[in-house]
Amino acid sequence: MSERETWATRAGFILAAVGSAVGLGNIWQFPFKTAEFGGATFLVVYLVAVFGIGLPAMLAEFVVGRKSNLNTIGAFERIGYRNWRFVGVLGLLTGFWILSYYSVVGGWVLRYVGGSLTGAYFGDAQGYFGAISAGPEAIALHAVFMALVVGIVAFGIQDGIEKATKLMVPSILAILVALAVWAFTLPGATPGYAYFLSPDLSQLRLTVDTTPSFPWLTFGGPLAAIIPFAVSQAFFSLSLGMGAMITYASYIDGDESLFGDSATIVVFNTAIGILAGLVVIPLLFAQGVEPGSGGAGALFISVASAFADIPFGRVVGVVFFLVVLVAALSSAISLLEVVVSYAIDNYPVSRPQVAVGLGSAIFTLGLPSAWDTAWLTWFDTLAYQLLLPASVLGILVFVGWVFGRPGVEELLRGTGFGDGVGSLWLWLVRTVVFLGVVLTLALGLLTLFGGADPAIVPPL
Template identity: 40%
Template sequence: MANLNQNNEREQWGSKLGFILAASGSAVGLGNLVKFPAVAGKNGGGAFVLVYFIILFLVGFTLMLAEIVLGRHTKLNAIGAYRKIRKNWAWVGGLGVLAGFMILSYYSVIGGWVINYLLKSLTGALKTSDAEVINQMFGSLVTGTVEPIVYHGIFMLATMIIVIGGIGGGIEKSSKILMPGLFIMIILIALRSMTLPGGVEGIKYLLVPDFSKLSIGVVLDALGQVFFSLSLGMGCMITYGSYLGEDTNIPQSATIIPLIDTGVALLAGLAVLPAVFAYNLDPNAGMGIIFKAFPAIFAQLPFGNFFSFIFFLLVLFAALSSSISLLEVCVSYVVDEWKMNRKAAVTLLGLIIFVIGSIASLSYGPWGHIKFVAGLNFFDSLDFISANYLLPLGGLLLCIFVGWVWGTDNAIKEATNGGKLTFSLASLWVILIKYVGPVAITIVFIRSLI
């Protein structure tokens, strides 16, 4: 499918499944594989999961629906969508485009690390359980000058090739491969992890609620995890929604996407926490879980190289499914507003992001002494600004815009395809987008600042 047809109509998703898989891929990322198991483990396992599901509905579904509706109604990028309805609100969409640009600049560096480890698993270089050797291997990669930039470039190039293909021929087609592949591999790793000696304790920890652990802190952690896990506030769902046809059932899609994202997060918990318990590891190790803990585990298992390869291929699929949506947010803006063709827009943005990502990579190596925001290096500053300022602010203003500026009547009319569909939760959604969402996100915002 071409980017534009002869009548200059906007390209659309080829199928409902294609949209749902692409949107789910945008939401499913490294945060599901690393952060969810760690946050769940810290907050009482099953009790946290229960709270997470409640907040997933109250906040996740609410904002997901708002973004998709706004995108389809305007048929424009994140900035254009706000501008079309209220000209002086265009800058809010700009926050989303900027967030996507900044996140991809360092996210692609991590994607490069994943490719490096995928190749290491093929060659058998990871077949060691010596913690000192593993730490040295990861440290050598991250602090390197040339090697991490080369792999960052490879990851960025793969992302660009997919996005150049457009919505139907690139993003949708790749999502139909990446998402089913991701599910198959994460189930395989989860089954292996759960059968480890002592792994059953990890399963209990994740799924059996310990209500004694419930506290306001658990609720706030669940709120923050839902918000960041679903990629809300960065314009991804507005952009993807802009390519939807008029007959799409948006309320149904806005329900399915968060559920798929949460399903992956739970499977990630079943893949990570049993192994954590079996090998007495720290579930709060962050990226260390991926690059340090799991290589050590696989090295001790029969067919360890095979499982190591599957694991890093899984992580790569999760990273790619998110990176293509981040790049598409920026590309859609340039194509719509600058009237640039898709190939030129992807090439320009890809090169700029590669340069900025290279600087971020060097900030863990020879440029590590240069500090930016809050005494952080350049890499961590990009993460800090986007996660703590741009995303919560974008989500908060989205609620205010849809709930109070554009108006819920207009949003519901769009969501029901002009009244053709039944939206049974419309009255509740109005309360959630106008009152619950803004309050919840404000709490996340203030807490992230503190």
């Protein structure tokens, strides 16, 4: 087993964690989940989920990671709970699963950077997406994207991930700010801001029917459609339930405040998601595109169509898709690091060998998604509705009821806070956060297996 690395600086850890959180979940998924599920109404539920559920859950993952200084599976054994290793296994498998199709979308982004330079999609944006999103070309681009991810992870924590994210994250923020300012100047963009920022509170209703049915309760009302996607979007965009935050926290060498670090990460991540919305949604309204149309492919159809009709469209297209590419890479490297960390912690293998081997396995799992977008839709839906909430729920149960007080002590280390703050966090994990995740998982299972309205599953 090789000597375990640590972050060179606290800023390096924070930027790496922000980079893990800030990815396609923010720039690909978030604007179009928001557009599809009611604009500002979805945004309200998402913000509640991020700060009310995501932040305490992130602290739970940080506690396990820093306490153990080991990978997402070995962490549970090192702190004395070997029988709970299955929670780490679920997180690792969830990240492995998500990266397999995430890389396919990363390949699309690579293609659109080139397409923006040449204006290749300007004549027929929908036809262009159909031609490059599946089949041999999509497989080739999937391979190129995974090769980039493998190359960064192979260099290690300080020389690979930390240096890359120190460049990537500030670049993402700066470019999105510039694009949001530019979008504000577009004629016809004003209704987009109203749609994105003015919620319809009448939509925030959830009804419960206790008539016997699967699984004994039937949920209805607008919130029944919004909650599972908003909460899972929070998990996806914060890289929770994938083993990433446990793994990144395991490289902390010191008594930094986990409260301060997690709050910084969540605020940065949320701000970048909102910035992406302030670019994409006004742009769609300016071009007369119906919100939510196109599903996951909308970023590559609706936005690309808009670039074809504006001044300097090629330049703006290149800049936009470059920032999407950087964001995709910053998250993808964290997901690959989860499985690489486990391998190098447990076996006498070199980091480059493991990165190449596991990257190849993930590439292979992603082949169906690259060959047919229907498979990608299925992979993504399963991750959102089942894998992410189930994995986060496992962490919450372990930290809240099994680990308990040692977790509070680890959380308070380096903060200067009293025991009351830690006790409040533990109470939230056991009650509010736990119930929120259980509700999300229940609604997700209803969608997958209980005959819930399939319209709430977004098509490609």
